[in-house]
């Protein structure tokens with residue numbers, strides 16, 4: 001994936017990542033974690049051309065899909081990086097550097113021995129709080145009710161975020177590849193939106 005202008009090569013940078021150096025036009029930046037094949041980002045970059053969007057995806061197969069999606073007509077406000085989201089959040093992104101974090105339809109990894117692989121976990125909420133600017137937004141979605149319910153409870157209990165309304169017909173409720181697939185299967189999709197709280201006392 002070398003030499004694709006909209007793909008960040010971690011080897012070319014030293015942390016912290018300067019967002020004003022990776023996008024041609026500075027602006028508020030939103031981060032999608034586990035962006036998969038990139039359908040969400042494709043809509044978001046066009047809906048909000050005044051914002052920048054960074055998508056992080058660990059799996060080679062899905063990352064390549066996303067890159068192919070934008071290959072012919074790369075939006076100037078998009079950058080993709082293939083790496084582990086926890087590393088990106090903890091080492092690369094400066095504190096307070098993004099205005100929104102999105103995490104949609106992560107695998108639930110229901111077995112206890114796989115719990116470390118889950119994206120919805122307290123460490124993610126702490127790191128999202130770190131990289132979000134004051135009053136920044138965290139949005140999550142899942143088709144797995146117990147996984148989603150636990151995430152909502154843990155985020156609320158962390159004291160780091162306050163849940164806010166996000167009606168199903170809101171214009172910023174954009175489809176993802178998995179949202180489309182699961183909706184076609186008749187599964188119920190769950191979404192929640194949180195505003196970053198000023199709290200610095202980390203719990204959980």
Ligand SMILES: C[S@@+](CC[C@H](N)C(=O)[O-])C[C@H]1O[C@@H](n2cnc3c(N)ncnc32)[C@H](O)[C@@H]1O
Pocket residue numbers: 033034035036037056057058059062083084085086103104105106107117119176177178179
């Ligand atoms: C089920 S897919 C959902 C993809 C997309 N969000 C959607 O809704 O279509 C979950 C994605 O999260 C990615 N993922 C899981 N853990 C990750 C991590 N630690 N860092 C980056 N990506 C991760 C997986 O590789 C996978 O592509």
